[in-house]
Amino acid sequence: MDYMKRRDFLKVTGLGAAGAATMAAPAIAQGMPELKWRMPTSWPKSLDTLYGGAELMAKLVAEATDNKFQIQTFAGGEIVPGLQVLDAVQNGTVEMGHTASYYYFGKDPTFTFGSAVPFGPNMRLNQAWYELGGGKELLNEFYKKYNCTSLLAGNTGCQMGGWFRKEIKSAADLKGLKFRIGGFSGKVMQRLGAVPQQIAGGDIYPALEKGTIDGAEWVGPYDDEKLGFYKVAKHYYAPGWWEGGPILLAYVNLDKWNALPKYYQKVLEMAGSYANTWMMAKYDTANPPALRRLIAGGAKLSVFPKPVMEASFKATTDVMNEIAKTNANFKKLNDSLHDFTNAGYSWFRVAENSYDFFMSSHAKG
Numbered sequence: 001m002d003y004m005k006r007r008d009f010l011k012v013t014g015l016g017a018a019g020a021a022t023m024a025a026p027a028i029a030q031g032m033p034e035l036k037w038r039m040p041t042s043w044p045k046s047l048d049t050l051y052g053g054a055e056l057m058a059k060l061v062a063e064a065t066d067n068k069f070q071i072q073t074f075a076g077g078e079i080v081p082g083l084q085v086l087d088a089v090q091n092g093t094v095e096m097g098h099t100a101s102y103y104y105f106g107k108d109p110t111f112t113f114g115s116a117v118p119f120g121p122n123m124r125l126n127q128a129w130y131e132l133g134g135g136k137e138l139l140n141e142f143y144k145k146y147n148c149t150s151l152l153a154g155n156t157g158c159q160m161g162g163w164f165r166k167e168i169k170s171a172a173d174l175k176g177l178k179f180r181i182g183g184f185s186g187k188v189m190q191r192l193g194a195v196p197q198q199i200a201g202g203d204i205y206p207a208l209e210k211g212t213i214d215g216a217e218w219v220g221p222y223d224d225e226k227l228g229f230y231k232v233a234k235h236y237y238a239p240g241w242w243e244g245g246p247i248l249l250a251y252v253n254l255d256k257w258n259a260l261p262k263y264y265q266k267v268l269e270m271a272g273s274y275a276n277t278w279m280m281a282k283y284d285t286a287n288p289p290a291l292r293r294l295i296a297g298g299a300k301l302s303v304f305p306k307p308v309m310e311a312s313f314k315a316t317t318d319v320m321n322e323i324a325k326t327n328a329n330f331k332k333l334n335d336s337l338h339d340f341t342n343a344g345y346s347w348f349r350v351a352e353n354s355y356d357f358f359m360s361s362h363a364k365g
Contacts, residue, residue, distance in 0.1 A: 030066070032261055037071045037095040039250070040080040040088060042103065044202035047223050049286070050248070051075060053154045053279040054098035057250065060271035069264050071096070075202075082200030089251045090146045096252040098153055101139075102183030103198070107146075109323045112184035113333040114139050114150060116246035118316040121341040123157045123245030123280060130247055133340040135333075142329050147254045153272040154248030154279040157287075159240030160224065161304055162217030163208070163233035168304065171311035180204050180216035184319070185242035191315040201227065208232050217242075221290035222283060236299045241312055248279070 039058060043050040051073070058071035076082025085097035086104050101114025113135070116126065129135040130152060140149050162181070168174065175193030186196030197213050207213045209232045216233070217240060218224050230236070250272050257265065295301055304312075324331040 032065060032068050032263060035069045035264070037069075037256075038074065038079070039071050039096045039098055040074040040076070040078065040085050040094055041098040042076045042082040042085050042100060042200060043098075045075045046226050047201065048226075049222065049279055049282045050154070050156075050201075050219070052282075053248070053275045054250075056278060057098070057153060057271045057275040060274055061267055064267045064271070065264065069267065073098070076200050077202065082202065083198065086146065086148065086251055089148055089253050092147075092253055092255070094253075095256045096250055098248065098250050100182075100246065101150075101249055102185075102246075105183035105187070108142075108329065109184060109187075109327055110142055110329040110333055113330075113337060114143075114247060114249055115183070116243045117320070117334075117337070118185050118188055118242040119313055120244055120337070123155050125341050126245040126247055127152070127155060127276070129337055129340045134336055135340075138333055138336055142333070143251070144254065148251045149254055149257050151250040151252065151269055151272040152247065152276050153250035154276050156219050156243070156246055156248070157280060157283050158220075158245060159217065159243040160220045161237035161240045162215055163224070163229040164215040164235040164237065165233050166214070167235055167302070168237060168308060170305065171308050174308070177215060178213045180207065180213050180218075181242065187319050188242070188312065188315045191319055192311060205229065205232070220283065220287050221294055222286040225290045225294055230294050230297055230299045234298060234300050236294065236301050237304055238301070239304070241304070241309065248276075 039054060041051055041054045043054070045051050054073045058073050062070050074080070076085075080088040080094065080097070082099075083103050085099040086107075088094045089097045102112045102116065104111040120126070121129065130139070136150070136152075143150055162179070164177075166173070171192055174189065177194045178197060179189055179194045180197045180199045181189055182196075182198040186198060189196045197207070199207055199213070199216075201218060204213075204216050204218060205227055208216050208229060216229060218227060218229070220240075224230070224236075250268070252268070260268075291301075320334065324334055
């Protein structure tokens with residue numbers, strides 16, 4: 001539309017400068033209520049991907065509502081301890097929170113399925129199960145008991161196996177080891193003889209430095225470098241068999257969620273989904289160079305020996321079967337995830353084999 005046509009259009013429609021200014025704001029948002037929510041997280045601000053994902057989610061909500069719906073984010077410990085975010089959302093102290101579901105394993109083992117299970121699905125399959133495989137519905141049915149609903153809000157991808165003061169040559173080396181690990185995975189490590197410690201991210205380094213713990217797992221190279229674990233524990237192991245693709249969730253107080261206009265609900269969902277995609281891309285981009293820097297700085301990278309992996313898998317299976325016998329919610333979620341990922345992994349194997357065949361044929365050709 002050239003200048004003359006645009007001027008005529010404005011005259012006919014009655015849109016002068018004031019009308020154009022009105023149109024600049026999202027039309028739907030204009031009639032919406034002004035809200036100011038608080039969102040504590042389980043992360044220190046130094047972790048610009050985990051905490052940054054929560055910040056991004058809040059930023060997008062504000063932009064999509066012309067700043068009528070504002071969410072203030074807080075680092076772990078600022079207004080709520082990092083491992084008590086769910087409790088604050090449940091009792092209405094805050095409207096929502098950004099955290100990992102398996103931190104609340106002690107309340108009910110079923111919480112583990114909102115993050116990751118040991119030897120469970122990778123990032124893509126975990127997300128597919130949550131979004132389209134019935135996972136979200138089953139989890140939110142369970143979360144109702146805690147006056148919460150959940151929104152997808154992040155994923156770290158496959159994690160590392162953690163930092164240790166000494167080498168891990170066999171499963172026997174885990175006996176008596178004080179290791180920072182949370183949730184269901186801690187139960188498995190306990191079965192292997194370790195002494196699990198659930199510690200919030202910002203408190204891990206001092207515990208490792210003082211010798212309160214002998215080792216710690218967190219996320220992966222990028223975050224681990226920021227937290228400085230390589231300075232006090234040189235042995236860095238892979239893989240993090242306990243977290244192949246852990247989901248991060250935004251919990252929303254159920255009463256607050258139900259009172260939201262549908263438009264705001266959808267904005268929250270879309271902002272969480274975008275933050276989730278951004279977080280996965282950020283970790284995939286930042287982890288490789290961080291790992292190279294860690295190795296250059298003296299970290300000793302190793303893979304868990306096969307006997308350790310086999311013992312860990314057996315312990316995982318035993319613990320899961322035991323819990324499923326007495327916890328109906330746990331069994332329901334476990335059956336759903338198991339059925340979905342079995343089909344998913346079969347599909348992935350076909351896709352990967354096809355890709356390998358194509359690439360090898362292309363290289364030969």
